[in-house]
Amino acid sequence: MRHHAYVVVGDSEAGVKAALAHIERELGLKAARNPDVIVFRYGLLPVEEARRIISIAHQGAIGGEHKAVVIVASRIYHEAQNAFLKLFEEPPRSTTLYLIVPQIGQLLSTLRSRVAVLEESKKQVALPELATDFLRATREKRSAIIKKLTSGTDEEERRENRDEALALVSGIEQAVYSAWEGEPKLAALLSDIIVLRSHLYDRSAPLKMILEHLAIVTPQGLLAGRHGLAK
Structure with missing residues:
Protein backbone atom coordinates (compact mmCIF):
# COMPACT_ATOMS: atom_id res chain seq x y z
CA MET A 1 0.00 0.00 0.00
CA ARG A 2 1.41 3.36 -1.02
CA HIS A 3 1.78 5.95 1.70
CA HIS A 4 1.15 9.67 1.25
CA ALA A 5 4.26 10.92 3.10
CA TYR A 6 7.75 9.47 3.50
CA VAL A 7 10.99 10.26 5.31
CA VAL A 8 14.45 9.32 4.07
CA VAL A 9 17.16 9.38 6.74
CA GLY A 10 20.80 10.04 5.90
CA ASP A 11 22.96 11.87 3.40
CA SER A 12 21.02 14.52 1.48
CA GLU A 13 22.15 13.59 -2.04
CA ALA A 14 21.65 9.87 -1.47
CA GLY A 15 18.26 10.71 0.02
CA VAL A 16 17.21 12.74 -3.01
CA LYS A 17 18.22 9.88 -5.32
CA ALA A 18 16.18 7.42 -3.23
CA ALA A 19 13.15 9.72 -3.26
CA LEU A 20 13.33 10.37 -7.02
CA ALA A 21 13.71 6.66 -7.75
CA HIS A 22 10.61 5.97 -5.65
CA ILE A 23 8.71 8.73 -7.44
CA GLU A 24 9.51 7.26 -10.84
CA ARG A 25 8.80 3.69 -9.75
CA GLU A 26 5.68 4.17 -7.64
CA LEU A 27 4.08 7.33 -9.00
CA GLY A 28 5.06 6.87 -12.62
CA LEU A 29 6.44 10.40 -12.81
CA LYS A 30 9.56 11.29 -14.74
CA ALA A 31 11.79 12.99 -12.18
CA ALA A 32 13.97 15.07 -14.51
CA ARG A 33 12.65 18.40 -15.83
CA ASN A 34 9.17 17.75 -14.50
CA PRO A 35 7.22 20.68 -12.99
CA ASP A 36 5.24 18.17 -10.92
CA VAL A 37 8.39 16.95 -9.13
CA ILE A 38 9.56 19.79 -6.89
CA VAL A 39 12.70 19.61 -4.73
CA PHE A 40 13.28 22.15 -1.93
CA ARG A 41 16.74 22.27 -0.32
CA TYR A 42 17.60 23.94 2.98
CA GLY A 43 20.27 24.07 5.61
CA LEU A 44 17.87 25.30 8.28
CA LEU A 45 14.18 25.29 7.36
CA PRO A 46 12.24 28.13 9.05
CA VAL A 47 8.49 28.36 9.51
CA GLU A 48 8.17 30.98 6.74
CA GLU A 49 9.52 28.50 4.19
CA ALA A 50 7.33 25.73 5.61
CA ARG A 51 4.27 27.88 4.90
CA ARG A 52 5.48 28.52 1.34
CA ILE A 53 5.95 24.78 0.78
CA ILE A 54 2.46 24.09 2.15
CA SER A 55 0.98 26.59 -0.30
CA ILE A 56 2.81 25.04 -3.25
CA ALA A 57 1.89 21.50 -2.16
CA HIS A 58 -1.79 22.42 -2.29
CA GLN A 59 -1.56 23.61 -5.88
CA GLY A 60 -2.75 21.07 -8.42
CA ALA A 61 -0.51 18.99 -10.65
CA ILE A 62 0.43 20.68 -13.92
CA GLY A 63 1.07 17.84 -16.34
CA GLY A 64 -0.93 14.94 -14.96
CA GLU A 65 -2.71 13.46 -11.96
CA HIS A 66 0.21 13.20 -9.53
CA LYS A 67 2.65 15.61 -7.92
CA ALA A 68 5.66 14.98 -5.66
CA VAL A 69 7.21 17.43 -3.19
CA VAL A 70 10.69 16.60 -1.87
CA ILE A 71 11.95 18.57 1.14
CA VAL A 72 15.65 18.31 1.99
CA ALA A 73 16.81 19.93 5.24
CA SER A 74 19.74 19.60 7.60
CA GLU A 90 -3.82 15.05 5.08
CA PRO A 91 -1.95 16.16 1.95
CA PRO A 92 -3.92 16.84 -1.24
CA ARG A 93 -4.94 13.55 -2.87
CA SER A 94 -2.69 14.16 -5.85
CA THR A 95 0.42 15.05 -3.78
CA THR A 96 3.02 12.71 -2.25
CA LEU A 97 5.52 14.18 0.22
CA TYR A 98 9.16 13.23 0.85
CA LEU A 99 11.19 14.57 3.76
CA LEU A 118 11.23 4.98 2.99
CA GLU A 119 14.92 4.33 3.44
CA GLU A 120 17.82 4.91 5.78
CA SER A 121 20.80 5.85 3.65
CA LYS A 122 23.83 3.61 4.10
CA LYS A 123 26.09 6.49 3.17
CA GLN A 124 27.38 8.01 6.40
CA VAL A 125 26.92 11.74 6.81
CA ALA A 126 30.22 13.43 7.63
CA LEU A 127 30.39 14.99 11.08
CA PRO A 128 30.37 18.80 11.02
CA GLU A 129 33.86 20.16 11.70
CA LEU A 130 32.60 22.07 14.75
CA ALA A 131 31.19 18.85 16.26
CA THR A 132 34.49 17.03 15.69
CA ASP A 133 36.45 19.88 17.30
CA PHE A 134 34.05 19.98 20.26
CA LEU A 135 34.20 16.22 20.84
CA ARG A 136 38.01 16.20 20.81
CA ALA A 137 38.39 19.36 22.89
CA THR A 138 39.38 19.62 26.53
CA ARG A 139 36.94 21.20 28.98
CA GLU A 140 38.74 24.55 28.56
CA LYS A 141 38.59 24.42 24.75
CA ARG A 142 34.92 23.48 24.87
CA SER A 143 34.33 26.57 26.99
CA ALA A 144 36.09 28.66 24.35
CA ILE A 145 33.85 27.21 21.62
CA ILE A 146 30.78 27.97 23.72
CA LYS A 147 31.97 31.53 24.33
CA LYS A 148 32.32 32.07 20.58
CA LEU A 149 28.84 30.65 19.90
CA THR A 150 27.23 32.89 22.53
CA SER A 151 29.00 36.17 21.78
CA GLY A 152 26.74 37.53 19.03
CA THR A 153 26.44 41.32 19.00
CA ASP A 154 23.35 41.63 16.81
CA GLU A 155 20.28 39.58 15.87
CA GLU A 156 21.76 38.23 12.64
CA GLU A 157 24.94 37.00 14.35
CA ARG A 158 22.95 35.46 17.20
CA ARG A 159 20.76 33.62 14.68
CA GLU A 160 23.83 32.28 12.88
CA ASN A 161 25.33 31.17 16.20
CA ARG A 162 22.14 29.31 17.13
CA ASP A 163 22.18 27.58 13.74
CA GLU A 164 25.78 26.50 14.41
CA ALA A 165 24.76 25.26 17.84
CA LEU A 166 22.00 23.15 16.28
CA ALA A 167 24.52 21.68 13.84
CA LEU A 168 26.83 20.95 16.78
CA VAL A 169 24.11 19.09 18.70
CA SER A 170 23.10 17.09 15.61
CA GLY A 171 26.75 16.20 14.97
CA ILE A 172 27.20 14.96 18.53
CA GLU A 173 24.01 12.91 18.21
CA GLN A 174 25.38 11.35 15.02
CA ALA A 175 28.63 10.46 16.80
CA VAL A 176 26.69 8.90 19.67
CA TYR A 177 24.69 6.69 17.31
CA SER A 178 27.91 5.63 15.56
CA ALA A 179 29.56 4.66 18.87
CA TRP A 180 26.51 3.11 20.52
CA GLU A 181 26.70 -0.61 21.27
CA GLY A 182 24.05 -0.74 23.96
CA GLU A 183 26.15 1.45 26.26
CA PRO A 184 23.82 2.78 29.03
CA LYS A 185 25.78 6.04 29.35
CA LEU A 186 25.23 6.77 25.67
CA ALA A 187 21.51 6.01 25.98
CA ALA A 188 21.33 8.65 28.71
CA LEU A 189 23.33 11.07 26.56
CA LEU A 190 20.92 10.58 23.64
CA SER A 191 18.01 11.41 25.92
CA ASP A 192 19.82 14.58 27.00
CA ILE A 193 20.52 15.56 23.39
CA ILE A 194 16.85 15.19 22.42
CA VAL A 195 15.83 17.50 25.26
CA LEU A 196 18.61 20.02 24.58
CA ARG A 197 17.84 20.22 20.88
CA SER A 198 14.14 20.79 21.57
CA HIS A 199 15.16 23.81 23.66
CA LEU A 200 17.49 25.09 20.93
CA TYR A 201 14.59 25.23 18.49
CA ASP A 202 13.00 27.72 20.88
CA ARG A 203 14.70 30.98 19.90
CA THR A 218 29.44 14.62 26.53
CA PRO A 219 32.51 12.36 27.09
CA GLN A 220 35.78 13.42 25.47
CA GLY A 221 36.51 9.91 24.19
CA LEU A 222 33.32 9.61 22.13
CA LEU A 223 35.07 9.64 18.74
CA ALA A 224 37.33 6.84 19.95
CA GLY A 225 34.28 4.60 20.29
CA ARG A 226 33.42 2.32 23.18
CA HIS A 227 36.95 2.21 24.56
CA GLY A 228 37.18 5.98 24.66
CA LEU A 229 34.28 6.13 27.10
CA ALA A 230 36.28 4.39 29.75
CA LYS A 231 38.95 7.06 29.85
Whole structure:
Protein backbone atom coordinates (compact mmCIF):
# COMPACT_ATOMS: atom_id res chain seq x y z
CA MET A 1 0.00 0.00 0.00
CA ARG A 2 1.41 3.36 -1.02
CA HIS A 3 1.78 5.95 1.70
CA HIS A 4 1.15 9.67 1.25
CA ALA A 5 4.26 10.92 3.10
CA TYR A 6 7.75 9.47 3.50
CA VAL A 7 10.99 10.26 5.31
CA VAL A 8 14.45 9.32 4.07
CA VAL A 9 17.16 9.38 6.74
CA GLY A 10 20.80 10.04 5.90
CA ASP A 11 22.96 11.87 3.40
CA SER A 12 21.02 14.52 1.48
CA GLU A 13 22.15 13.59 -2.04
CA ALA A 14 21.65 9.87 -1.47
CA GLY A 15 18.26 10.71 0.02
CA VAL A 16 17.21 12.74 -3.01
CA LYS A 17 18.22 9.88 -5.32
CA ALA A 18 16.18 7.42 -3.23
CA ALA A 19 13.15 9.72 -3.26
CA LEU A 20 13.33 10.37 -7.02
CA ALA A 21 13.71 6.66 -7.75
CA HIS A 22 10.61 5.97 -5.65
CA ILE A 23 8.71 8.73 -7.44
CA GLU A 24 9.51 7.26 -10.84
CA ARG A 25 8.80 3.69 -9.75
CA GLU A 26 5.68 4.17 -7.64
CA LEU A 27 4.08 7.33 -9.00
CA GLY A 28 5.06 6.87 -12.62
CA LEU A 29 6.44 10.40 -12.81
CA LYS A 30 9.56 11.29 -14.74
CA ALA A 31 11.79 12.99 -12.18
CA ALA A 32 13.97 15.07 -14.51
CA ARG A 33 12.65 18.40 -15.83
CA ASN A 34 9.17 17.75 -14.50
CA PRO A 35 7.22 20.68 -12.99
CA ASP A 36 5.24 18.17 -10.92
CA VAL A 37 8.39 16.95 -9.13
CA ILE A 38 9.56 19.79 -6.89
CA VAL A 39 12.70 19.61 -4.73
CA PHE A 40 13.28 22.15 -1.93
CA ARG A 41 16.74 22.27 -0.32
CA TYR A 42 17.60 23.94 2.98
CA GLY A 43 20.27 24.07 5.61
CA LEU A 44 17.87 25.30 8.28
CA LEU A 45 14.18 25.29 7.36
CA PRO A 46 12.24 28.13 9.05
CA VAL A 47 8.49 28.36 9.51
CA GLU A 48 8.17 30.98 6.74
CA GLU A 49 9.52 28.50 4.19
CA ALA A 50 7.33 25.73 5.61
CA ARG A 51 4.27 27.88 4.90
CA ARG A 52 5.48 28.52 1.34
CA ILE A 53 5.95 24.78 0.78
CA ILE A 54 2.46 24.09 2.15
CA SER A 55 0.98 26.59 -0.30
CA ILE A 56 2.81 25.04 -3.25
CA ALA A 57 1.89 21.50 -2.16
CA HIS A 58 -1.79 22.42 -2.29
CA GLN A 59 -1.56 23.61 -5.88
CA GLY A 60 -2.75 21.07 -8.42
CA ALA A 61 -0.51 18.99 -10.65
CA ILE A 62 0.43 20.68 -13.92
CA GLY A 63 1.07 17.84 -16.34
CA GLY A 64 -0.93 14.94 -14.96
CA GLU A 65 -2.71 13.46 -11.96
CA HIS A 66 0.21 13.20 -9.53
CA LYS A 67 2.65 15.61 -7.92
CA ALA A 68 5.66 14.98 -5.66
CA VAL A 69 7.21 17.43 -3.19
CA VAL A 70 10.69 16.60 -1.87
CA ILE A 71 11.95 18.57 1.14
CA VAL A 72 15.65 18.31 1.99
CA ALA A 73 16.81 19.93 5.24
CA SER A 74 19.74 19.60 7.60
CA ARG A 75 17.58 21.01 10.41
CA ILE A 76 13.96 22.08 10.75
CA TYR A 77 12.75 24.56 13.35
CA HIS A 78 10.03 23.20 15.62
CA GLU A 79 7.68 25.96 14.46
CA ALA A 80 8.16 24.73 10.89
CA GLN A 81 7.54 21.11 11.90
CA ASN A 82 4.35 22.09 13.68
CA ALA A 83 3.25 24.00 10.59
CA PHE A 84 3.77 20.83 8.52
CA LEU A 85 1.56 18.61 10.72
CA LYS A 86 -1.74 19.10 8.91
CA LEU A 87 -0.11 18.85 5.47
CA PHE A 88 1.66 15.59 6.33
CA GLU A 89 -1.47 14.14 7.93
CA GLU A 90 -3.82 15.05 5.08
CA PRO A 91 -1.95 16.16 1.95
CA PRO A 92 -3.92 16.84 -1.24
CA ARG A 93 -4.94 13.55 -2.87
CA SER A 94 -2.69 14.16 -5.85
CA THR A 95 0.42 15.05 -3.78
CA THR A 96 3.02 12.71 -2.25
CA LEU A 97 5.52 14.18 0.22
CA TYR A 98 9.16 13.23 0.85
CA LEU A 99 11.19 14.57 3.76
CA ILE A 100 14.98 14.02 3.80
CA VAL A 101 16.84 14.61 7.07
CA PRO A 102 20.20 13.49 8.55
CA GLN A 103 18.67 11.90 11.69
CA ILE A 104 15.14 10.76 12.45
CA GLY A 105 15.58 12.07 16.00
CA GLN A 106 15.46 15.63 14.68
CA LEU A 107 11.76 15.27 13.97
CA LEU A 108 9.05 15.92 16.52
CA SER A 109 7.20 12.74 17.47
CA THR A 110 3.99 14.24 16.08
CA LEU A 111 5.60 14.67 12.66
CA ARG A 112 7.37 11.28 12.78
CA SER A 113 4.01 9.59 13.33
CA ARG A 114 2.76 11.02 10.03
CA VAL A 115 5.51 9.64 7.78
CA ALA A 116 6.65 6.20 6.66
CA VAL A 117 10.39 5.53 6.63
CA LEU A 118 11.23 4.98 2.99
CA GLU A 119 14.92 4.33 3.44
CA GLU A 120 17.82 4.91 5.78
CA SER A 121 20.80 5.85 3.65
CA LYS A 122 23.83 3.61 4.10
CA LYS A 123 26.09 6.49 3.17
CA GLN A 124 27.38 8.01 6.40
CA VAL A 125 26.92 11.74 6.81
CA ALA A 126 30.22 13.43 7.63
CA LEU A 127 30.39 14.99 11.08
CA PRO A 128 30.37 18.80 11.02
CA GLU A 129 33.86 20.16 11.70
CA LEU A 130 32.60 22.07 14.75
CA ALA A 131 31.19 18.85 16.26
CA THR A 132 34.49 17.03 15.69
CA ASP A 133 36.45 19.88 17.30
CA PHE A 134 34.05 19.98 20.26
CA LEU A 135 34.20 16.22 20.84
CA ARG A 136 38.01 16.20 20.81
CA ALA A 137 38.39 19.36 22.89
CA THR A 138 39.38 19.62 26.53
CA ARG A 139 36.94 21.20 28.98
CA GLU A 140 38.74 24.55 28.56
CA LYS A 141 38.59 24.42 24.75
CA ARG A 142 34.92 23.48 24.87
CA SER A 143 34.33 26.57 26.99
CA ALA A 144 36.09 28.66 24.35
CA ILE A 145 33.85 27.21 21.62
CA ILE A 146 30.78 27.97 23.72
CA LYS A 147 31.97 31.53 24.33
CA LYS A 148 32.32 32.07 20.58
CA LEU A 149 28.84 30.65 19.90
CA THR A 150 27.23 32.89 22.53
CA SER A 151 29.00 36.17 21.78
CA GLY A 152 26.74 37.53 19.03
CA THR A 153 26.44 41.32 19.00
CA ASP A 154 23.35 41.63 16.81
CA GLU A 155 20.28 39.58 15.87
CA GLU A 156 21.76 38.23 12.64
CA GLU A 157 24.94 37.00 14.35
CA ARG A 158 22.95 35.46 17.20
CA ARG A 159 20.76 33.62 14.68
CA GLU A 160 23.83 32.28 12.88
CA ASN A 161 25.33 31.17 16.20
CA ARG A 162 22.14 29.31 17.13
CA ASP A 163 22.18 27.58 13.74
CA GLU A 164 25.78 26.50 14.41
CA ALA A 165 24.76 25.26 17.84
CA LEU A 166 22.00 23.15 16.28
CA ALA A 167 24.52 21.68 13.84
CA LEU A 168 26.83 20.95 16.78
CA VAL A 169 24.11 19.09 18.70
CA SER A 170 23.10 17.09 15.61
CA GLY A 171 26.75 16.20 14.97
CA ILE A 172 27.20 14.96 18.53
CA GLU A 173 24.01 12.91 18.21
CA GLN A 174 25.38 11.35 15.02
CA ALA A 175 28.63 10.46 16.80
CA VAL A 176 26.69 8.90 19.67
CA TYR A 177 24.69 6.69 17.31
CA SER A 178 27.91 5.63 15.56
CA ALA A 179 29.56 4.66 18.87
CA TRP A 180 26.51 3.11 20.52
CA GLU A 181 26.70 -0.61 21.27
CA GLY A 182 24.05 -0.74 23.96
CA GLU A 183 26.15 1.45 26.26
CA PRO A 184 23.82 2.78 29.03
CA LYS A 185 25.78 6.04 29.35
CA LEU A 186 25.23 6.77 25.67
CA ALA A 187 21.51 6.01 25.98
CA ALA A 188 21.33 8.65 28.71
CA LEU A 189 23.33 11.07 26.56
CA LEU A 190 20.92 10.58 23.64
CA SER A 191 18.01 11.41 25.92
CA ASP A 192 19.82 14.58 27.00
CA ILE A 193 20.52 15.56 23.39
CA ILE A 194 16.85 15.19 22.42
CA VAL A 195 15.83 17.50 25.26
CA LEU A 196 18.61 20.02 24.58
CA ARG A 197 17.84 20.22 20.88
CA SER A 198 14.14 20.79 21.57
CA HIS A 199 15.16 23.81 23.66
CA LEU A 200 17.49 25.09 20.93
CA TYR A 201 14.59 25.23 18.49
CA ASP A 202 13.00 27.72 20.88
CA ARG A 203 14.70 30.98 19.90
CA SER A 204 14.26 32.41 23.41
CA ALA A 205 16.04 29.50 25.14
CA PRO A 206 19.34 30.25 27.00
CA LEU A 207 21.95 29.09 24.49
CA LYS A 208 24.92 29.37 26.87
CA MET A 209 23.33 27.20 29.58
CA ILE A 210 22.33 24.55 27.04
CA LEU A 211 25.82 24.30 25.54
CA GLU A 212 27.51 24.29 28.96
CA HIS A 213 25.35 21.34 29.99
CA LEU A 214 26.23 19.59 26.73
CA ALA A 215 29.94 20.12 27.42
CA ILE A 216 29.58 18.48 30.83
CA VAL A 217 27.58 15.40 29.78
CA THR A 218 29.44 14.62 26.53
CA PRO A 219 32.51 12.36 27.09
CA GLN A 220 35.78 13.42 25.47
CA GLY A 221 36.51 9.91 24.19
CA LEU A 222 33.32 9.61 22.13
CA LEU A 223 35.07 9.64 18.74
CA ALA A 224 37.33 6.84 19.95
CA GLY A 225 34.28 4.60 20.29
CA ARG A 226 33.42 2.32 23.18
CA HIS A 227 36.95 2.21 24.56
CA GLY A 228 37.18 5.98 24.66
CA LEU A 229 34.28 6.13 27.10
CA ALA A 230 36.28 4.39 29.75
CA LYS A 231 38.95 7.06 29.85
